[in-house]
Amino acid sequence: MSDLQTTNFWTVLDAHIHRYDPGNAPDRLVSLRLSALTAGVQENSPEIYHVSSSEGRIHGSHRHEHKLEVMNVVVGAWRLELIGPDRETRWEGVVSEDDDITWHVLPGTWHRVTPVTERAVLLVCSSTVHDDANPDMIPDWPE
Numbered sequence: 001m002s003d004l005q006t007t008n009f010w011t012v013l014d015a016h017i018h019r020y021d022p023g024n025a026p027d028r029l030v031s032l033r034l035s036a037l038t039a040g041v042q043e044n045s046p047e048i049y050h051v052s053s054s055e056g057r058i059h060g061s062h063r064h065e066h067k068l069e070v071m072n073v074v075v076g077a078w079r080l081e082l083i084g085p086d087r088e089t090r091w092e093g094v095v096s097e098d099d100d101i102t103w104h105v106l107p108g109t110w111h112r113v114t115p116v117t118e119r120a121v122l123l124v125c126s127s128t129v130h131d132d133a134n135p136d137m138i139p140d141w142p143e
Contacts, residue, residue, distance in 0.1 A: 047129040050074070051122040053115045059122075060112035061141040068127040069105040071113075073097045076120030083110040087142050110141055 051059055052075075063085075071080075077096035083089070085108035094116055095101050105111045113122060128136060 047126040049124055049126070051113070051124065053120055053122075055115050055118050055120070058112055058114045061110075062112075062137050062139045063110045064105075064107050064136045065138060066107055066128065067136045068107060069111075070102060070125040071105065072102045072123045073099070074121050074123050076115060076117035078120055078122055079114045079116050081110075081112050081114075083142055085109065112141070 053059060073095050075097055077094055079094050080092065080103065082091045082105070095103070096117075
């Protein structure tokens with residue numbers, strides 16, 4: 001059993017934020033907690049993880065059938081690309097730690113993130129725990 005399954009959701013979230021953003025942790029925690037609750041990420045089944053990467057490496061390029069993800073940049077800046085389930089609705093932009101923006105990736109939404117700074121950390125709260133045997137991931141990025 002992982003630490004994420006045995007530790008309180010909010011304790012893990014607090015630890016991630018304090019690790020990467022100690023100066024702004026209280027404000028960012030309030031924002032991220034409210035966003036996660038509003039999005040429906042429940043304390044009884046979520047997973048929290050971070051993506052730490054160097055400039056230019058693409059992460060994602062997939063969608064989920066059931067999983068909802070709430071994301072927040074805690075270090076650096078990331079290019080975010082979203083494509084709606086209709087394949088017509090598209091959004092692309094750069095989000096940095098200074099923006100203090102939290103976004104929700106709803107089930108069925110294609111998404112990928114690419115760091116645009118030398119060091120970048122993205123915090124992700126997921127509505128489900130990842131299962132290697134049965135991942136809720138559909139890697140069919142529409143071009």
